[in-house]
Amino acid sequence: MIYFQSLTQQDLASLLRPLSRVQSKARISTEELEHKLTRQARYRAKQIFHWVYQRFQTDWDQMTDLSQDLRAWLKAHIQIFRLNSLQSHQALDGTHKFLWSLEDSKTIESVIIPAALREKNAQESSKAFSEEGAFFSGRVVSETMDSDHWSRLTACISSQVGCAMACKFCLTGVQGLDRHLAIHEIVTQVYELRRVAPITNIVFMGMGEPLHNFENVVKACQILLDQDGLAFSKRKVTVSTSGLVPAIEELGRRIDVSLAISLNATTDEQRSRIMPVNRRWNIEELLRACRNYPLGSHRRITFEYVLLKGMNDSLEDAERLVHLVRGIPSKINLIPFNEHSGSDFRRPQDSVIRSFQRYLLDHHLTATVRISRGRDILAACGQLRSILGTARGSERHQEWGQGLTRQ
């Protein structure tokens, strides 16, 4: 059985091609026959993409504009995959977190992160810095997920079960890598979230290093971008990486999506301490790959910067950051560390966060501060899974906080 969500529209058309029939009384050439059969298969594939991804129909028998023979074939050969929701929690700020169980009983997380209209406005005011502390406002409490309430609904999805990159501030990193996600497991996270909310953006910032699962992520992106399917725009799909430099270069050659870099430090010494990947590809190599990344017009690379108290939050860091990203069309997303019981790292004080942001703004960078979302539902990457004890190594997480020494 093939999973529907692992197929591009072109893959599906190729599977349907042998089933195509042309009725013609007139004699037609072999090329013309071939052309008609291919066109028919493509048309059927498009119809099926509409049924599944735009009308959310999961029963082949209900796809009434397909022939009975085709429906019977689909039933026998292709399965529309569904994820089994183990838990779902909605926080007071609207963040909605899902814990899914896979067929082999492994678990992964996805999160819907809303940006409220008021929050967007608040961030814009913080950009201009006209209002003291504006970026801490803007939280809106809502039980609903309809687009009238939110300017943006971002699906944060996972690409692996666990992660091999071992970033020190990340709970998923502590859990280690279990396995890569298959294409259908990646696409179906978005498919399931779209069933409950009008998702506008996708970020690969859940569990896992997406570029470590390169081929599956690229193909999943192709499916997500299909305008007859879930129809996301390339600007609204962002792959976030900890810095696998050769894969960044390959990504730019293979598919047109937005890029985010989890930077988090301004010196190699500092970055290697919190992100082991930096020992393989240092900041200079990483930024060179960013400079060469093919960006369309008006597009920018996002640099994610987790602010860790006493580690990377000084004004000297801000100064080095300005220097590092100079010449790269970019925006800086400052993320005050989301404290959790398994970590010794701490969130900087609000005044420190504000000074850091102000320095970047004063030096003509776009710098936003991500409001910490969903604290009441453990929205930081890997937290829900770990607390529920479904993660490999979740038992290690209990000891980890004591073992970690911050230098």
Ligand code: SF4
């Ligand atoms: S921050 Fe991302 S890349 Fe680093 S360990 Fe966590 S999930 Fe992996």
